[in-house]
Every structure is written in structure tokens, then in C-alpha cells.
Amino acid sequence: MIHFITQHTQLAEQSVKNTIALLNEDCTIPFISRYRKERTGHLDEVQIEAIVKYKEQFETLEKRKTAILKALEEQAVLSSELKQKIESAQDLTTLEDLYLPYKKNRKTKAEKARQNGLEPLAKIIMSQNANAIEPIAQKYVKGNVKSIDDALEGARHIIAEWINERIDIRNNIRRQLERFAMISTKVIKTIANTSTVLVTNENAQKFKDYFDWEEALSRIPSHRLLAILRAEKEGFIRVKIEIDNDRALNNIENRIIKSNNACAEHIKTAIKDAYKRLLFPSLSNEALQKAKEKADDAAISVFAKNLKQLLLGSPLGEKNVLAIDPGFRTGCKVVCLNAQGQLKYNETIYPHAPKNDSIAAMKKISSLCDAYKIEAIAIGNGTASRETEALIRKIRFKNNMQVFVVSEAGASIYSASKIAREEFPNYDVTVRGAVSIGRRLQDPLAELVKIDAKSIGVGQYQHDVDQSKLQKALDMVVENCVNSVGVNINTASKPLLSYVSGIGPKLAENIFNYRSENGMFTSRNTIKKVPRLGAKAFEQGAAFLRIKDAKNPLDDSAVHPESYAVVKQMAKNLGTKVEDLIANKNLLNKINLKQYCTNLVGLPTLQDIVKELEKPGLDIREQAKVFTFDKNIKNITDLQTGQLLPGIVNNITNFGAFVDVGIKESGLIHVSNLSDAFVKDVNDHVSLHQQVIVKVLEVDVPRKRIQLKLHK
Structure with a gap:
């Protein structure tokens, strides 16, 4: 596992090993990244999330290997060579290719031919030694095999299956699909013939650009692929994946055909059948699925970035x-x-x-x-x-x-x-x-955690991507945001408390109920009185829970209770009290951190403690600012090309940013209109809820589309 993760993440082996140990101890990502820096080698949340991701991938791979090895043992076909290949497989694709010849097959044409005794004939043809194959095939005309043609056809079906199961051939077609595959779309004829549907149907109009489209699959942007797949799902277009079939077939022939006799002709026919019926349908679907997974990841990444910016939006604070x-x-x-x-x-x-x-x-x-x-x-x-x-x-x-x-x-x-x-x-x-x-x-964060993140509307095609992967990514974003800000335990709702490190929905409910029955928490120690909140949950969550006006000022800070003794010692050595250290830069600068280093507490933690003492419980978010739209713009018909307007960025995608200019329809600043220079990442130029000035480039009233340019 360690080797697998370090290979994929390029992180130090010891950091990975220690992080996995912490994860196995039920430590959360926010807790590990904030309070266990010495053990992880200062890994941040993103790096720890990568370790979690590849740990899960490895475990999935190992689970599948175990299942396949068991199935092969039951079939009594597991050789030591095959076992070694399976055990050393580094991805699921390779694993499934190795298992393909041994899968308990559905009733295939090849299986039917085997049952009719035609496998020896297939082997003779594949040996390519016979100049005349019909006389040999005549021997197999019996039972369900009624003629020489039936015998040869059955043998070719077996050969086609062998070709389909060859890993080198499958990988070669995969490479061709990766490099040369084109994705094309055509409007469905029945819809095209009823042209009024395309003109009047609002859903169809959304996909108008893809009624006749072609593009390299390797270069198609994620938003376009997801739009095309949605249009296909809704029944407006057909999607095709294509490569140069002649080149693919020649490549297979060069690998298999070594003679120029009658056998070669039958093998050629079997190759065409294998390619058309088995290889291309399966591998083109696989290529499209991989492209979809890549598009999903890109869309989820954009959604996650947007959600983070939204959750960490500027709060007004505690005001009526x-x-x-x-x-x-x-x-x-x-x-x-x-x-x-x-x-x-x-x-x-x-x-x-x-x-x-x-x-x-x-x-x-x-x-x-x-x-x-x-x-x-x-x-x-x-x-x-x-x-x-x-x-x-x-x-x-x-x-x-x-x-x-x-x-x-x-x-x-x-x-x-x-x-x-x-x-x-x-x-x-x-x-x-x-x-x-x-x-x-x-407080946007405290309120938005009550809503399913997918309903907030800061992503694109969120209903088209892998839902479990999306949910996992968004939950992680919410958890990271909640813990980076901290939570007032005496005012927080159950949903907000549930995202605190180590708490979860059940303990959140217990905290809420305890607060309702016993009144406000007066110290972090009283949190231990909550039913079922044990030592582990306290360790993971206490430092993220804030208590305003507590007797101990550290209870309203990000200093972990396990470090209170260190702070107390610092104050004692300076001849003062803990409360006098708070926000006192002169005193804090006098602390020699190295004298407090131990085997468990190193400089990273001590530096964090001093930084927190300078501004305890500091809200990392900016304060909300008033914004005013142009009062003359009330609907899309009020817009004119060339106008400069104030607006607020309300959604970010890979192809640009959407801006609210004070009307129902949001305008789009296409990625090409964000800057005169090349734009690699939209987030480098704008952020969610940023107040901007935009220039109107184009207004398409019938399609309700507004093209904007970011005005510097």
C-alpha cells in the first residue's frame, strides 16, 4: 500500500506511513493536518486527501484481486504464472484483462462452437500450416454442425474470442483510442424531421450546437462532453466514437497472420469479426467511460472550488x-x-x-x-x-x-x-x-451547511457526474471549511456541529440536546459530559469547538486542549498569566520555542500555537461588503453592447465565469474574455461572489444568453 501511494503522490514514504497510521486510528483529515504536523511531515489537507484517495484505490484493487484469485482457484485454472501476474497488477483494467479468458461466460457464439467440438479446428487454422482447410473441416461436420461452412464459422468464432482476449491487442487498440479517437454527434432523424421540435423545444435548443459535432475525444473539454452525453440521454442526438478501422485491423493482422494460405483468409475474417463485434464496442465504450470519468473529476473539482469559496464567503457577523x-x-x-x-x-x-x-x-x-x-x-x-x-x-x-x-x-x-x-x-x-x-x-457557512451542496447551484452538470464521488468531494469541502473557521458550540445548529472533526450527526444531536437541557457550555472540559462523546471524539473535535467568554481564554482559540499545559508553561516562564499572553506580540516574541520541543511536540505545532495566541479565534473570512447593481438594468432587453456594468460572480466553470448583473439571466465571461493573455485557470482571475465590472459584448434575447468581458 505504501509503495502504491508514494508512486501516485510522490510524497515521502515516512509521511505516507504515519498518515495511514493516523487514519487507521480514526483521526480526521482536519485534525491530522492541523495538529499532527510533526508526524506527517507538514502535509496539508489536499495531500492527506490524496493519500486517502489512493489508499481506497489500493484497497479496491486488492479486494478485486482476492475475488478473482478465488474464482480461478475454484475453476482449477490458477497457474503460478497467472497468479503472479494478477498479484502484480497495478490497475483494475489490467486485472480484468487477465481475468477475461476465465470469466464464466454467458452463452457466446464461441462457447456454442466449443460445445460442438470445433476448438481443435480453430487451433489448426491458427497454426496456419494447412494449405487446404475444407477437407479438414469436413471431419467436424456432425451433430449440430450441418456443413463445412458451419464448422468453419464456428471455428472463426472461437478464434475471434481468442483475439478479443489477447492483452497486447486490447492495449494496442486502447492506445489508438487514446491518441486518435474522434467523438461525433448527429441529431436523431425523427427529431430532425420534426424541425418544429428543435425550434420550439427549449431543452433541445440548449443542445443546438451538438446536433452535428465532431472533436478529438482526448481534447474535448469536460463541460462539452457532459453536455453531449446529457443531450444523448435526453434523446436529441446519437454519439459515436471512431478511429481508423483499417489501421486497427492491419495492426491486428500483423500481430497474428504469419502465412499466405487458406488459414490466413479465415483468420482475417475472424479478426474483422472480433474487432467489429467484440473488441471495438467494448474498448470504445471503455474509452468513452474513461473520458466521462475524467470529465466528472474536472466538473467535481470546479464544483468543490466554487463550494469552498461560497462557504467561506464574507459574513456580516453577529448583527440584528x-x-x-x-x-x-x-x-x-x-x-x-x-x-x-x-x-x-x-x-x-x-x-x-x-x-x-x-x-x-x-x-x-x-x-x-x-x-x-x-x-x-x-x-x-x-x-x-x-x-x-x-x-x-x-x-x-x-x-x-x-x-x-x-x-x-x-x-x-x-x-x-x-x-x-x-x-x-x-x-x-x-x-x-x-x-x-x-x-x-x-454567517453563510453556518446556514449553507444545512442545504445539500448539490442544491446550492455553484456547479455545472452536477446531476450528470458520478453522484457518490461528487457527494464525497463536497462533504470533504464542507468539513474542511467548517473546521478551518471553527464553530461556536453554544450557537451552532446540529448540521454545523455534525461537520466538526470527530463529531458526526449522532454526537451533534447529543451536543445540541445537552445544550438545550443544561444551558450553555462554559468550558471545553464540560464538552466531555455530553453522552457518548468519548476521549477520541474529544481529541478530534475539541480544538475546533469555540466557547465565547470562557474562563480559560484558550477555550475560544484553535489551541488544542492537549497543548494548554505548554501555553501555561510559556506564561509561567515569562512571569505572567495565560490571558496576558493573548494578543501580546511583545511577550510572544520573547518565547524561545526550541525550549518547549519534545518528542511529541515540535516547532510546527509550537509556531501554530504562538500564531493563534497573537489573534485567538480569528475568523479567516473577510467581512461582507455592500454592493449595488446598475439601477437602470432591470431585464435582459435593457442591456446594450458596450455597456460597463457592476456585477457579482455567481458561478465558475472551466470555460468561464457567470456574473449576476442584477437581472434574472446571468451573463458569461468566456475564458477567452477574462484576460488578454492565456488563461490556464479561471480561478486565477475571478473568485465566487467577487464584485466585478464587466463589459457587455453580445446579447442574444431569444436564447437568453449574455456574453461579457472582464473589465480591468
Whole structure:
């Protein structure tokens, strides 16, 4: 395992060995990367995740080897040479190729021919020594074999299967597919003949570019392959993988045919059959599947990067917020939240059509802001958002009021969820949705962890990629974000607590219930009183759980309880108290870290401790900033080529970034319009929720497409 992982990751053997030992001790990635740097050689989360990935790959490979060896032993066909080849296989493809000749076959043509006694004839043909094969074939005409042609055809089926099972031939075609395969698409004839379907069907229009398309499979971008495969799945196009068949066939013939007699002609026929019926269908599907896996990985990587940026979005912090879920006919749902996100009041106002009761709505908002000491207003960015924002900006507040437009993506999912029902059993979905909008402004991370990451809308083709792989990647992102920020144990929801290192859903529920029954946690030590929270869970999670205003100031820091004694000793040696060390750079600079090094605690951990003491519990996120769209732009028809507009990046893909310019449709800054120089990675130029200025390049109103350029 160690050799396999180091080969793939190029990480130091000792680092890999120690990391695997920690993983086997049920340590989490955030805990290992933050508090076990001495043992891992300072590996970060990404490197540890790579070790986990290849550890799982190795275990899957070993499990399959065991199953195959058992199956071959049962068939009594396991030679020492075959066993050695299987045991030394480094990937599943090689393993399955070795096993292919021994699979308990379905009823194939070759198997039927064997049952009819035609394998000896196939061997004679393959020996290529006979100049006349028909007289030999005549001997096999008996039973189910009615003629010489039947005998020769059956023998060719056996030969075709042998050719299909040859690893060198399979690998040669794989190489040709890797280098030369073309993927092409054609619109399905029945749809093409009904041209009105293509014009009027909105789903079909989305795939218009792929009604007649051809591209090298090795160079197709992930988003395009996923779009093509979705179009095929929805029944609009047919997809074909092609290579130069003549070259592939010649290559096989050169490997097998060594004579120029009658046998050679039959082998040629068998090669064509093997290639057309067995080799190409199987290996072209395999090539497409590998391309799909690569596209999945690219799409998941983009989704994960976007999610991380979204979760680590700027929080407003603990401030009283009035949140509005805007609407026309059904009105705007208004809620007032205190600094801890608790619902204090809710009401519906009707400032827009058809009621147009804007005066009463403005008065109500103004009075609520006074009554609940509101410090900021959050407006959802959905229907009627711009109109509601304009209304709010007309109100003359007594104090300087910050007004934010907040993304509603996934809010409706939360409002109908079990979590929302548990939090607000006496309120309907509209109130819950408005609460979610307000809380997102206060702390995006704490609120967004309650929503299935796939519903937040910061990826592309998320329903087309491998769902278990996607879920695993996104869960890892959420876990890393939650633990890098830290969690206030006295205000955190169950979903937020469940992502804390070593906690999980069951212990999160126990913490929540203990807090409800016994009141606030006053120290990290009291966390040990939570039912079923043992020493291991405490070790893994305690340092990520913060306790505000605790007697011990370290309880509101990222210093692990196991290091409290070291900090205490540092303070003692300086003739001061622990609390006097906090944020005191002069004192901290006097500490000689080397004198505190032991076999277990090295410089990396000590440096982290001092860094944390300088700014304990520092939130790594930037604070939320107010943003205003161009008030003259209310729908897509207001856009003109050449306009410069403020916008917010709301999605990033491999081919560019989508920007919200304050209307329903987001515009696309294609990768080629992000910079005048070559763009390798979109994330090098923009980040999610970044406020940007864009130039309008093109507006396609019928297709609702907006092309933008990043304005420097």
C-alpha cells in the first residue's frame, strides 16, 4: 500500500506511513493536518486527501484481486504464472484483462462452437500450416454442425474470442483510442424531421450546437462532453466514437497472420469479426467511460472550488438583521432576526403589483428597524428583488443602514427540509426561506451547511457526474471549511456541529440536546459530559469547538486542549498569566520555542500555537461588503453592447465565469474574455461572489444568453 501511494503522490514514504497510521486510528483529515504536523511531515489537507484517495484505490484493487484469485482457484485454472501476474497488477483494467479468458461466460457464439467440438479446428487454422482447410473441416461436420461452412464459422468464432482476449491487442487498440479517437454527434432523424421540435423545444435548443459535432475525444473539454452525453440521454442526438478501422485491423493482422494460405483468409475474417463485434464496442465504450470519468473529476473539482469559496464567503457577523424574501402577487415575506439568528418577528408586506401598497410597506420596514434595532437588511435575489431593493433605498432610516442582496440559491430546499421543520415547526416555508436569507448574510457557512451542496447551484452538470464521488468531494469541502473557521458550540445548529472533526450527526444531536437541557457550555472540559462523546471524539473535535467568554481564554482559540499545559508553561516562564499572553506580540516574541520541543511536540505545532495566541479565534473570512447593481438594468432587453456594468460572480466553470448583473439571466465571461493573455485557470482571475465590472459584448434575447468581458 505504501509503495502504491508514494508512486501516485510522490510524497515521502515516512509521511505516507504515519498518515495511514493516523487514519487507521480514526483521526480526521482536519485534525491530522492541523495538529499532527510533526508526524506527517507538514502535509496539508489536499495531500492527506490524496493519500486517502489512493489508499481506497489500493484497497479496491486488492479486494478485486482476492475475488478473482478465488474464482480461478475454484475453476482449477490458477497457474503460478497467472497468479503472479494478477498479484502484480497495478490497475483494475489490467486485472480484468487477465481475468477475461476465465470469466464464466454467458452463452457466446464461441462457447456454442466449443460445445460442438470445433476448438481443435480453430487451433489448426491458427497454426496456419494447412494449405487446404475444407477437407479438414469436413471431419467436424456432425451433430449440430450441418456443413463445412458451419464448422468453419464456428471455428472463426472461437478464434475471434481468442483475439478479443489477447492483452497486447486490447492495449494496442486502447492506445489508438487514446491518441486518435474522434467523438461525433448527429441529431436523431425523427427529431430532425420534426424541425418544429428543435425550434420550439427549449431543452433541445440548449443542445443546438451538438446536433452535428465532431472533436478529438482526448481534447474535448469536460463541460462539452457532459453536455453531449446529457443531450444523448435526453434523446436529441446519437454519439459515436471512431478511429481508423483499417489501421486497427492491419495492426491486428500483423500481430497474428504469419502465412499466405487458406488459414490466413479465415483468420482475417475472424479478426474483422472480433474487432467489429467484440473488441471495438467494448474498448470504445471503455474509452468513452474513461473520458466521462475524467470529465466528472474536472466538473467535481470546479464544483468543490466554487463550494469552498461560497462557504467561506464574507459574513456580516453577529448583527440584528431584517431579511426580505421578495415577491409580487404573494407579497414580500419580512423577518427580524437577532444577532444570533433567532427569529423575533415576521410579517408579509405588499409593496408591488397587484396591491402596490408601497407607502404602508415602507412605514412597516422603518418601524421594524427601530423596534428590533436592525443593523442590516438582507434581500433575496429572486423575483421582485430589484424592485424591493429600490423600495428599501427610498426609506430614510434613523441610523446608517447597510442593504445587501443575498443569493437565494437552495433557500427553497432548506425551507422545505426536515432541518427547517425542526427549527421552525410553527412557521410555513415562506417564513423559513426569509430566515435562511437573513442568516446567510450573518454567517453563510453556518446556514449553507444545512442545504445539500448539490442544491446550492455553484456547479455545472452536477446531476450528470458520478453522484457518490461528487457527494464525497463536497462533504470533504464542507468539513474542511467548517473546521478551518471553527464553530461556536453554544450557537451552532446540529448540521454545523455534525461537520466538526470527530463529531458526526449522532454526537451533534447529543451536543445540541445537552445544550438545550443544561444551558450553555462554559468550558471545553464540560464538552466531555455530553453522552457518548468519548476521549477520541474529544481529541478530534475539541480544538475546533469555540466557547465565547470562557474562563480559560484558550477555550475560544484553535489551541488544542492537549497543548494548554505548554501555553501555561510559556506564561509561567515569562512571569505572567495565560490571558496576558493573548494578543501580546511583545511577550510572544520573547518565547524561545526550541525550549518547549519534545518528542511529541515540535516547532510546527509550537509556531501554530504562538500564531493563534497573537489573534485567538480569528475568523479567516473577510467581512461582507455592500454592493449595488446598475439601477437602470432591470431585464435582459435593457442591456446594450458596450455597456460597463457592476456585477457579482455567481458561478465558475472551466470555460468561464457567470456574473449576476442584477437581472434574472446571468451573463458569461468566456475564458477567452477574462484576460488578454492565456488563461490556464479561471480561478486565477475571478473568485465566487467577487464584485466585478464587466463589459457587455453580445446579447442574444431569444436564447437568453449574455456574453461579457472582464473589465480591468
